């Protein structure tokens with residue numbers, strides 16, 4: 001009887017706590033003046049339901065909130081989403097202003113030792129500073145020959161598939177290419193996935209595992225730390241793809257610490273492990289997470305844009321013919337080897353790549369940033385310091401005011417804007433912006449220009465089991481997911497006439 005009484009008192013106490021918390025969140029919380037549904041202001045369960053029970057659907061709920069409440073909404077008790085492209089650079093500000101990551105959001109990446117998961121501005125700056133020279137325009141340009149070598153290897157492989165009239169899974173092929181490029185740059189050697197019969201990529205499998213856990217990791221953050229410490233056997237049971245990659249990485253980490261890539265430049269791994277770095281910033285978990293993060297970030301994102309490119313150049317004959325006609329100017333024969341700089345000067349190729357970047361989105365997740373010491377002012381709303389604020393790429397790239405008929409693939413929009421003196425690129429945020437934006441943007445551009453140019457100059461395609469609907473995003477699992485998972489293109493290749 002006494003136990004029952006205690007239980008009732010405990011339940012009543014909990015009920016009072018929840019009621020008081022609800023009243024506080026609704027009427028006294030520093031964000032109580034921000035528009036949005038009462039339910040999202042009161043509880044995280046709304047997001048839990050729309051991201052875990054209905055995996056990856058919260059992004060579309062945010063879209064509905066904006067339709068009802070306007071450009072600024074409180075999407076959960078402690079977070080704001082702003083759908084106004086002209087406010088983007090305030091949220092994702094450059095180095096003169098401090099931007100932290102949200103500690104409640106970084107478990108999404110399940111890589112606590114990486115730069116992408118560093119919460120404070122200072123820790124991030126330190127981690128990014130170690131590697132930033134590898135990704136400067138000059139360093140990446142020096143990498144051109146080695147990237148070109150791998151692109152040519154893939155083209156030779158495609159030539160064999162063409163002669164055999166095989167149906168090629170282009171997304172697997174591009175994933176093999178991008179993971180070989182970044183692994184070699186990072187660790188000093190690659191897995192040679194391009195030569196694998198099925199373009200098998202353990203990086204791709206690991207990324208798929210990570211995507212499946214992305215929202216769960218955030219709601220159950222201790223899982224991330226528990227997973228990091230799992231024995232290889234247990235990890236292999238829960239996340240076979242990630243376990244396999246970690247297994248490979250161990251050997252690569254050892255190799256990368258000793259070997260230099262070009263003879264004059266150290267590998268990224270060796271640089272991360274250098275004795276000048278404080279010991280706790282170069283332990284095994286830190287090296288493993290950073291390397292995994294670099295390889296995963298450099299693989300699926302780039303491969304996704306290349307896959308989209310292969311589809312859009314085939315889906316519209318006019319696009320393909322315009323692209324091929326322009327490419328012939330710098331690639332008079334199928335064996336021509338234009339430089340990156342020469343390709344960048346081609347207006348239609350550049351416009352085509354921008355349009356692929358727009359509709360591939362990169363990351364659809366909302367990527368919150370925190371201004372720790374600064375109040376942000378959005379119209380009449382003051383956002384207090386310490387508030388996580390975000391603006392999803394998905395909404396900016398689909399903004400019909402900036403990109404009329406946003407669902408239509410139309411490279412000409414970039415050329416027309418340039419002719420009118422409009423800076424449309426300001427609204428292309430596939431790589432995010434500011435201090436925490438993509439470090440790999442130059443490398444991604446190099447890969448996109450070289451691969452698309454050589455592929456489009458040499459091959460035409462007949463699509464199989466692939467249509468426009470396969471490129472519509474139906475879920476946000478950090479990466480945008482379609483009805484059949486990632487972007488997939490199946491095609492039979494044929495040769496372009498000299």
Ligand code: HEM
Pocket residue numbers: 115116117128182293294295297298299301302305361362363367430431432435436437438439440441443444
């Ligand atoms: C088309 C290809 C790519 C796209 C769309 C893309 C997109 C992005 C985005 C949106 C972010 C911000 C993530 C966040 O805020 O949490 C990011 C960060 C990052 N990206 Fe990329 N990326 C691409 C290619 C690459 C490549 C080739 C690399 C090479 C290693 C790379 C490495 C990274 C790293 C390390 C970060 C974390 C940067 C930081 O926290 O300072 N990315 N990328």
